[in-house]
Amino acid sequence: MKALLISDQEYLTKTYQGLNDLTGKFLREKGFETELMELSAANLTFCMGCFGCWIKKPGECVINDRMAQINRSVMNSDLVIYLSPIIFGQFSPTFKNIIDRGLPNMLPFFETRPDGSTMHPPRYDTYPSQIIIGYGDEISDEDKQLFIDVTEKHRRNIEVLIYQEPTENTIKALNKMKLGRVGGRL
């Protein structure tokens, strides 16, 4: 089983180190072969909203930079854990950029979900389990809740949790999650 850990070079704080150590140990104990990918803003261009990943090169971003490799690594893993700083209650700029540029993994159509909301359907039959763990220092409760809502209210195929004291709770939460490939849910 292959796990991909993704982090942001811009925010390698002491809190991040604690989270990275904890997650790495957890994955080793679960028997995962783990790859750590530290992102840098320097080699990632912003999404330009061209929809080329749907129209010109379906399934691939038309921008030729590191994102192609990131998308391939994500889709070829069984589990992806994003270690994301919490900035203004959402992701860091670099993390938000790679989330935006994950659009090739979806189809352009609109489908109605069971709750009546609209979503793009999945391009593939299965995806890796995806877990976002937010971290930071002196994060307000409002920002923590917002960080959870940004994902949980809209994306049913991704788990999200906050890394905070007591840190054992992070492991408890991870132990309850599915850690392998899953069907693409709307």
Added chain:
Amino acid sequence: MKNVVLITASPKINEQSVSKEFLEMAGDQINSDLFSKSFIDVRKSFLTHKLTEDFETLAKADVMIISFPLYYFCMPGMLTRFLVDYHNYCTTSGNVKKPVKVYAIVNCGFPEPEINLEAVRVIKSFSQHLNAEFRFGVLIGGGPMMIAAKEAPFMKKTVHKTTEIAMNILNCLSLTLLPVITPIIRPKYVHGKSFLILLHSAWR
């Protein structure tokens, strides 16, 4: 004279920007005799390396109106970078004139305007970190289709509502005690065949 800075943050390059159109609708309501207004295009700011110059403009603002498209249920990474860098600029330079009022206009391609709410909450959080006063956000569903069909008779009511909200923003510029509201714009055309036709015309 109050200083209004209008910020458009569509990541598109050399393409029609829906966010810019909505921002211009708001900007058109601003009386230049009473307010000084300037525009910042975040995409151009990055492309032409004039971030510092634009941050200096922002630092003098009494009002910021930020218009952007919803990307993955939140703001685009490009705008996130711009706001984080601006926050860092303010923290390090101390070059911020006074408390600023912040408004957001968020539009999405999906028909449900409510899904823009978390993006507006992020702008609220940004405002709090900046010690700015967040006022309200406008949530717009089916934005690209609304712009594509803005001249159509059935769209008049929706476009009129958008203009009314722009006027509300202007009222708030001079009055600080108005209730904070979250206007929602839900175009009424997003059903069946007409929706598909509009979707197609919006993407041309």
